[in-house]
Amino acid sequence: MLLSETAASIKSMEIRGAGRIARAAVEALADYAKNLDASDPETFKREMQRAADILTGTRPTAVSLPNAVRSVMRALDSFESVEAARDAVLARAAEFVDHSEHAVERIAAIGARHISDGDVLLTHCNSEAALGCILEAHRQGKEFEVYATEVRPRGQGLVTIRTLNDAGIRTNYIVDSAVRYFINDVDLVFVGADAIAVNGAVVNKIGTAQIAHAAHEARTNVIVAAETYKFAPRTILGELIEIEERDPDEVLPRAVAEELPFVQVRNPAFDVTPAEYVDLIVTEQGAIPPGLAYTVIRDCLGWKIEELR
Numbered sequence: 650m651l652l653s654e655t656a657a658s659i660k661s662m663e664i665r666g667a668g669r670i671a672r673a674a675v676e677a678l679a680d681y682a683k684n685l686d687a688s689d690p691e692t693f694k695r696e697m698q699r700a701a702d703i704l705t706g707t708r709p710t711a712v713s714l715p716n717a718v719r720s721v722m723r724a725l726d727s728f729e730s731v732e733a734a735r736d737a738v739l740a741r742a743a744e745f746v747d748h749s750e751h752a753v754e755r756i757a758a759i760g761a762r763h764i765s766d767g768d769v770l771l772t773h774c775n776s777e778a779a780l781g782c783i784l785e786a787h788r789q790g791k792e793f794e795v796y797a798t799e800v801r802p803r804g805q806g807l808v809t810i811r812t813l814n815d816a817g818i819r820t821n822y823i824v825d826s827a828v829r830y831f832i833n834d835v836d837l838v839f840v841g842a843d844a845i846a847v848n849g850a851v852v853n854k855i856g857t858a859q860i861a862h863a864a865h866e867a868r869t870n871v872i873v874a875a876e877t878y879k880f881a882p883r884t885i886l887g888e889l890i891e892i893e894e895r896d897p898d899e900v901l902p903r904a905v906a907e908e909l910p911f912v913q914v915r916n917p918a919f920d921v922t923p924a925e926y927v928d929l930i931v932t933e934q935g936a937i938p939p940g941l942a943y944t945v946i947r948d949c950l951g952w953k954i955e956e957l958r
């Protein structure tokens with residue numbers, strides 16, 4: 650796939666899910682590097698940076714995207730020839746994809762430990778990391794039931810219920826607004842993350858904060874499954890995660906909206922769940938309380954404060 654095609658697919662959400670977006674971007678960068686005809690290393694680096702900017706500009710919220718792109722671009726910090734730079738990019742990209750795939754497996758193994766026989770789980774949206782935990786617990790023979798939300802407006806819940814159904818897991822499909830109605834039947838909420846701030850706040854699909862709030866009120870634990878590259882280093886400096894607001898057409902057909910000139914359709918794709926509504930974040934490095942998010946940024950992402958400016 651051409652770089653522009655990957656970028657378009659990420660933007661249109663044909664490629665979606667924070668982890669998948671990160672891997673697709675890195676693979677597109679590697680592909681671009683493979684075919685890039687540059688006369689000197691500086692030109693190579695400049696062209697790569699242009700490609701990196703196109704990819705990171707597609708969706709603003711999932712921090713996995715800039716983190717992944719930056720981890721590959723750091724290969725270009727020092728190099729002697731175009732060939733050496735190309736090899737370094739390809740090696741870094743392969744390393745990232747491998748790390749990402751292993752991280753999802755490791756999270757599944759750690760997260761599954763928190764699921765017990767007889768549990769009723771609730772999941773929102775379609776998170777590879779969160780579903781990995783649920784599927785792994787099922788694979789281990791644990792008997793449980795899942796509530797999965799519809800996920801307006803894009804309906805990612807349909808992907809989730811297909812996966813759960815194919816695995817043979819008993820699933821209840823509910824509209825997003827039915828969460829509080831059912832929350833007292835739920836033992837554990839399992840969701841993914843698009844970004845995690847230094848204060849442990851979790852940015853995830855719109856509706857997650859409402860679910861976590863209802864869970865908090867019902868004393869139901871909320872577990873977030875997220876690879877370490879979803880933690881956002883720049884939040885150390887007080888930077889907020891940008892919340893993507895998508896096309897109103899996703900919510901209301903344009904023809905209907907046009908008949909209602911006083912109505913503005915708002916379509917934020919994500920919301921922020923405060924750390925106090927999150928009980929545990931499962932990463933590939935282990936499970937941590939949200940208050941330890943800073944240590945993940947410091948120890949796993951390997952960026953010094955000076956580099957963040």
Ligand SMILES: O=P(O)(O)OC[C@H]1O[C@H](OP(=O)(O)O)[C@H](O)[C@@H]1O
Binds near residue numbers: 779842874918
């Ligand atoms: O990386 P994984 O765990 O698959 O997904 C993490 C999150 O990414 C998705 O965003 P979108 O559907 O791309 O907007 C959802 O918000 C999901 O919870």
